[in-house]
Amino acid sequence: MEKVIIAPGKYVQGYDVLSNISRYVKPLGQKPLAIADNFVAGLVGGTVRESFLQDNMELILEQFNGECSRPEIERIQAICQSAGADVIIGFGGGKTLDTAKAVGYYAKIPVVIVPTIASSDAPTSALSVIYTPEGEFSEYLLLPKNPDMVMMDTKVISQAPARLLVSGMGDALSTYFEARANRASGHTTMAGGQSTQAAFVLAELCYKTLLADGLKARLAVESDVCTKAVENIVEANTYLSGIGFESSGLAAAHAIHNGFTHLSECHHLFHGEKVAFGTLTQLVLENAPLKEINTLIDFCQSVGLPTTLAEMGIKEATPEKLRIVAEGACAEGETIHNMPFPVTADAVVAALITADKLGAR
Incomplete structure (x- = not known):
């Protein structure tokens, strides 16, 4: 049997790297759509917006509604299409990140994963866990490739519980x-x-x-x-x-x-x-x-x-x-x-x- 290793296209880690996020995203796309829940948007939204503003890039920040479900994936995919987004960024925890991976797959655009905690090894994987809108497990979505980039800001992560x-x-x-x-x-x-x-x-x-x-x-x-x-x-x-x-x-x-x-x-x-x-x-x-x-x-x-x-x-x-x-x-x-x-x-x-x-x- 053949041997196989898979990995994200790029892994970036460092203290306060989110202040330079636009520099890393720019080679992947010019019209980024980001998703985050309210708490995470309040935590990193200002830093991220300022970075894209300095690079003269418009950032659309859409609220994630809390469940990596088929309806939520389809909702965000529709927003991607209407906005002409050419790269999606997921900020936060596992369900937000899995949603971003799934949207990127269906929309056929690059995916950037930005965890705000380091509580699991899922961010780098070619997998999304799909739930029902009520929060019950539904299915695994096996993806053909890993995220195009994973960014770990240790300034943010070190301040989590x-x-x-x-x-x-x-x-x-x-x-x-x-x-x-x-x-x-x-x-x-x-x-x-x-x-x-x-x-x-x-x-x-x-x-x-x-x-x-x-x-x-x-x-x-x-x-x-x-x-x-x-x-x-x-x-x-x-x-x-x-x-x-x-x-x-x-x-x-x-x-x-x-x-x-x-x-x-x-x-x-x-x-x-x-x-x-x-x-x-x-x-x-x-x-x-x-x-x-x-x-x-x-x-x-x-x-x-x-x-x-x-x-x-x-x-x-x-x-x-x-x-x-x-x-x-x-x-x-x-x-x-x-x-x-x-x-x-x-x-x-x-x-x-x-x-x-x-x-x-």
């Missing part, structure tokens, strides 16, 4: 271990082939960066400051993890995350918080060396990621509840089947119980 950056670390924490599992099993990745050496090295670097700078970054953003450690973690959460997961593959950690979504007790958790415990459970499934498991537990506890079922919100971890998680994780088509050995719901239940005991030690 620290828990969001930590959640991004939890999501990124799985990248190396899931890549390692896929490399052993030889399964096809989301990029459409097997992992390249470059993608696997990025996944490994992601993990090393988290261990080296995760705690320092959390402490910095708790004081609304940006340090070198914050810069490194933003890159790890977004670019290293983004390329690593998409071009090296997902495995048990994300499938177990999906299993946790079936329990109401876990609905308060962010994506990365659930993935972190899924990563610990994956290591138990693999019977990884205790030293490796303890390193992961120590990291999670240092930055504030859950390492027990109680910390996940499951105060009474009954066999029935764990069975719900396990069966969800092992559903047909789930990424847990990318592991290099067969995985059953019974095995996942046993691993969840053991991971909880290890985390509580």
Whole structure:
């Protein structure tokens, strides 16, 4: 099978880069349409407008209505067409960014993604998650290419709640271990082939960066400051993890995350918080060396990621509840089947119980 790596056309990261956003967007299009919710528009709108004004470019800023749904995508696509927009920019969180990706795909114009948080590795991916207007999951929209550009302004990101950056670390924490599992099993990745050496090295670097700078970054953003450690973690959460997961593959950690979504007790958790415990459970499934498991537990506890079922919100971890998680994780088509050995719901239940005991030690 061929090896494939995919990535955004350009990745830009730095302190206050939004003050120069027009310089980066200009090569992609002359009539940009931007979407953002009210909060994000108030946060970055002035800086962005001033940048385009200095470049003599008109910017249309349209309010995002809160849900990445078919009606919202079609509404913004119609605005693009009537305005003659030749590039779309998404500012904010995941649903805004996914909407911008989808509109760019259907309108056949370049896409610029500008996250205002670093809570997941989704911004760089060729994927939009579509919901119903009521907020229920509808479908995955697999896109033929990654965004043309991703911009990370660490001035904005460092002032977001620290828990969001930590959640991004939890999501990124799985990248190396899931890549390692896929490399052993030889399964096809989301990029459409097997992992390249470059993608696997990025996944490994992601993990090393988290261990080296995760705690320092959390402490910095708790004081609304940006340090070198914050810069490194933003890159790890977004670019290293983004390329690593998409071009090296997902495995048990994300499938177990999906299993946790079936329990109401876990609905308060962010994506990365659930993935972190899924990563610990994956290591138990693999019977990884205790030293490796303890390193992961120590990291999670240092930055504030859950390492027990109680910390996940499951105060009474009954066999029935764990069975719900396990069966969800092992559903047909789930990424847990990318592991290099067969995985059953019974095995996942046993691993969840053991991971909880290890985390509580």
